[in-house]
Amino acid sequence: AQSVSQHNHHVILSEAASLELGCNYSYGGTVNLFWYVQYPGQHLQLLLKYFSGDPLVKGIKGFEAEFIKSKFSFNLRKPSVQWSDTAEYFCAVMGGFKTIFGAGTRLFVKA
Amino acid sequence: DAEITQSPRHKITETGRQVTLACHQTWNHNNMFWYRQDLGHGLRLIHYSYGVQDTNKGEVSDGYSVSRSNTEDLPLTLESAASSQTSVYFCASSPGLAGVSQETQYFGPGTRLLVL
Numbered sequence: 001a002q003s004v005s006q007h008n009h010h011v012i013l014s015e016a017a018s019l020e021l022g023c024n025y026s027y028g029g030t031v032n033l034f035w036y037v038q039y040p041g042q043h044l045q046l047l048l049k050y051f052s053g054d055p056l057v058k059g060i061k062g063f064e065a066e067f068i069k070s071k072f073s074f075n076l077r078k079p080s081v082q083w084s085d086t087a088e089y090f091c092a093v094m095g096g097f098k099t100i101f102g103a104g105t106r107l108f109v110k111a
Numbered sequence: 112d113a114e115i116t117q118s119p120r121h122k123i124t125e126t127g128r129q130v131t132l133a134c135h136q137t138w139n140h141n142n143m144f145w146y147r148q149d150l151g152h153g154l155r156l157i158h159y160s161y162g163v164q165d166t167n168k169g170e171v172s173d174g175y176s177v178s179r180s181n182t183e184d185l186p187l188t189l190e191s192a193a194s195s196q197t198s199v200y201f202c203a204s205s206p207g208l209a210g211v212s213q214e215t216q217y218f219g220p221g222t223r224l225l226v227l
Binding site for chain 1: 144146151152153154155156170201203215216218219220221
């Protein structure tokens with residue numbers, strides 16, 4: 001069965017710290033991978049996505065993610081977080097006609 | 112500007128009542144989705160539609176129904192509301208032009224439902 005696991009439910013960082021949010025998935029076929037972000041009081045919006053090609057994907061606001069097929073992982077990274085990155089981050093996997101979201105990671109960035 | 116809206120944004124109801132949550136998109140997207148968001152579970156798919164008159168069950172469809180009579184709207188109905196259905200509900204849409212699994216979904220603002 002298709003599943004997505006996000007390693008941390010809550011992460012607290014100080015501004016300028018580096019960020020890595022883990023995402024692992026299980027699915028037997030070809031997958032497309034997404035990270036969505038939900039800022040406080042706002043809609044979910046797309047951060048970045050991977051379909052094929054270069055496994056290092058760059059998204060908006062300085063975020064990037066690396067697809068490691070052998071590890072079934074799609075971790076999100078940012079070298080230096082800002083207070084405005086405080087949000088909830090969701091990893092999503094689409095395989096076939098189904099989309100599965102992870103449970104989300106709440107990031108708090110201290111100013 | 113094109114957008115996706117949900118109404119109401121907040122709703123309090125009693126167990127056993129029928130509740131309908133509206134979702135309206137002006138992008139002319141073929142695909143529409145309903146999710147519920149619960150702490151520790153992330154987003155779980157309730158129902159989805161790939162076009163007018165098409166509806167499909169998602170991961171957690173029990174107690175919910177949808178209908179798609181036009182492109183713009185996918186109302187979600189809770190036939191007999193239960194306390195377990197207290198949640199935040201998100202509607203989303205995607206174009207439905209390319210392969211479904213490669214399309215970004217665009218989300219509405221959410222509806223907070225409390226069932227007492």
